Amino acid sequence: QKEVEQNSGPLSVPEGAIASLNCTYSDRGSQSFFWYRQYSGKSPELIMFIYSNGDKEDGRFTAQLNKASQYVSLLIRDSQPSDSATYLCAVGGAQKLVFGQGTRLTINP
């Protein structure tokens, strides 16, 4: 059974600080890694994807991947109240994704 583990939170971060979200996965053969943001009552929205070891930056978001440790993280710099949401980590093989349970993030003004 392929598993993706996330701390369910809630993770509380002050406005303007860095939010750090973590995810581990069990399938060493996984090839693709995604972060989705889901606001309450809405569908998930893709915010980052990463395929290779290292860091990938897009605006205030940085995805980090360490395949040896089977670990992927998402950093959100200069956190804003609008970043308050549940963040889902997803790990992919050929045709399917396995999603974690999500981490609920709250940014406090």
Place this chain on the structure above:
Amino acid sequence: SQTIHQWPATLVQPVGSPLSLECTVEGTSNPNLYWYRQAAGRGLQLLFYSIGIGQISSEVPQNLSASRPQDRQFILSSKKLLLSDSGFYLCAWSGGQGNQPQHFGDGTRLSIL
């Protein structure tokens, strides 16, 4: 650009009634298509996926079924709904090449009474 349409947005159905949820994708051809269910406060559970017309893979054996009658149309059905079928149903598509991100529709919130 690609868009995904899913309807209805909300649905209230009695126990034992049938169900049909429809999803269509525009702006791409031969997509992979997916149906997920999300229970309140829980993660996404993959129900079905399809890599082509008439090709359906079932992930969770339940009283649900899926069909793909056209390249960009994916339908989720049930003959008799159970109380446990309540949830947020999400359709998603991805490129057919593998290891591609999935993009979600707006979802259908289904309540069973």
